[in-house]
Amino acid sequence: MNRDSSRRRPTLRDQQREAARAAIVDAAEELIAAHGLHGAPLVEIAKRAGVAVGTLYNYFTDRDDLVRALFESRRLTLRPMLAAAVERGRGLPFAARLRAFVVDTFAAYDQHRRFLKVAIEAEHLRPNNNTIAPDMQKALDEIVGEGVAQQQVEADVAELVTDVIWGTMKASVLRRIADGRPLAPAADPIVTLILRGARP
Amino acid sequence: MNRDSSRRRPTLRDQQREAARAAIVDAAEELIAAHGLHGAPLVEIAKRAGVAVGTLYNYFTDRDDLVRALFESRRLTLRPMLAAAVERGRGLPFAARLRAFVVDTFAAYDQHRRFLKVAIEAEHLRPNNNTIAPDMQKALDEIVGEGVAQQQVEADVAELVTDVIWGTMKASVLRRIADGRPLAPAADPIVTLILRGARP
Amino acid sequence: MNRDSSRRRPTLRDQQREAARAAIVDAAEELIAAHGLHGAPLVEIAKRAGVAVGTLYNYFTDRDDLVRALFESRRLTLRPMLAAAVERGRGLPFAARLRAFVVDTFAAYDQHRRFLKVAIEAEHLRPNNNTIAPDMQKALDEIVGEGVAQQQVEADVAELVTDVIWGTMKASVLRRIADGRPLAPAADPIVTLILRGARP
Amino acid sequence: MNRDSSRRRPTLRDQQREAARAAIVDAAEELIAAHGLHGAPLVEIAKRAGVAVGTLYNYFTDRDDLVRALFESRRLTLRPMLAAAVERGRGLPFAARLRAFVVDTFAAYDQHRRFLKVAIEAEHLRPNNNTIAPDMQKALDEIVGEGVAQQQVEADVAELVTDVIWGTMKASVLRRIADGRPLAPAADPIVTLILRGARP
DNA sequence: GATGAATGAGTATTCATTCAT
């Protein structure tokens, strides 16, 4: 009576299902970004997504699962971008590579401003749980590690350098999202400053 | 309605009142640091403070007022410390002054680790509302401004420099609080790195 | 500041608390008897008890706890009655003792008709969990055991005899509660019949 | 609206329809027996029956109708068995007839253990509504009535005798189903005991 | 007819706030 369900092309229903799921996740992102991780009732999320509450539970087992899905989904989008940003600079001298990386990353982040706010808030509450931080950490480790190998970064400050970069990026992201300014223009000056130091 | 309370020496009753108030604020700090801004019911805070829920409302008009009081209280403690840190270095060359400032600040912060967690979490939810950020901003503005005047910092990156410092400090604070490590040892390397740049 | 709370006579507040608790349990009993173990919303129970929903949670951790408390409370009332009914006949010949026991038990049950309906229904869903069945079983075991010792009951049907008694009692209870008839008058004929058999 | 469906031989389609209906009822029985009258969501029943929820509504107007159908179906199966058990003993002396009846009944019940659990639970919630109780009552009334006619049972305990039999049977059924033991072996001892009384 | 996603009323539970003692 049933078509084989393991090897079939996505049916129309599947596509709609996926669309609905995405709509719900988007709505959650929007409302959570606006009101915080605890300030977005499911009824509101449902309303914003154009569905009824019960529908949420056809896609997610509970509130936590929805939030987790939001993080997973964005992480799935952002991770390849980070990876690409890491790859693209492979072979370049450290300074050029770091600059390219930060520029690319901010470009990618600019398309996900709403989520970044959520992600950075969440970092305190659900540490390292599907956050973007570990991915960023990994990317920076690789790049700064290369810098050490190229003798462009002293080994004993390598970890600190990644902290400076990631800390500064977060600060910039928060400030610029709050102000409604784009992230991209911040990339270049940040890298320049970090590379050559605060003193001229 | 009462006798004027602004200009008489504190009676014993006033002192008790003040002590109770402080106990409540401390309890709030502790529980909010442990469970997040939304994970600390008033009944728990009261219990921890050794009073009944109803009593909270003799000291604070509502939950929000209590939280605001927590921030105010800590801000009141930390602001003079920051100011002192700013003052102490007055007249020093920029590099030395910045170093002294970060060292002093981390020393002060080390005594308020719990609150720092709360404050950094709150920054996302209630931006610039009684947070420590504006005070920090002001202090750094002054110090970095001096650096510009001393021609130790280029004017057009002044704002960015403060971002780098504050961003890096926050990153360090979070990581070290999470790890249970003291903040103080992080001060020196951070300043050195920021001053001379990532490249040797 | 606080009175010693471990060794004080029940205060007025304690008494009120107990009264409120009892009112809630009574309301639960009434509504569950009327609409079944799943047919009594907490809001209704609260309303019937004359309190708000939230109040229930000052006395019971959740719905299940309230139901458990209902069973515990009634069991606590009924168990001593059963025990007394067992004691009272001690030393009597088996037949007289069994008769006295059933008479006493039905007298006690008559005062708790509502709860009996609940208890008998619950026996299927929460087997042996704070039900009256185990207490009854124990009582009958003792009495019938004595009958065996007195050679008034053959050993190999002892267990079956208790089944017959308890089964018949339950059947009578259900029928008579449904019909609004008292239980007491059923006691005597039941025992007579069981003792001498169905045939004249 | 359709062609008259009452007087034509069952088409293939009718048979399939009937099979599907039966599968649904079976699934309902299984899940209700396992989780109680309120613990079996329609989605689960549908899944177990191998159909979609919506399909249930092509066979039953609502949940209640499905449950009613379950009871009707089993009643339709069990009633003739009871009737046969009643008939088979017609003409026998009371004792032999009662024995035969209980033996036959337990044999029949053994094939419907799952349903019996449901039926006995339901008796409390929806008394006399399509339960097996009334059929049993009728059968016992007839047999015990005959016993009275044969002067093997005193008229004034006739009703009570049926209570004893039915009560004891239910107790046995529940205990044995819970233990996973067959019902049949219980029949003989029960009847013997009831007939000759508890005393030797 | 069959499907299963969507619906939303119904219910349990939490917690800031009030107020009688």
Added chain:
DNA sequence: GATGAATGAATACTCATTCAT
């Protein structure tokens, strides 16, 4: 003032029922 029980609005979650495909 202090107490803590009472309040009820707010919220998460369930599930019978509907209906577009």
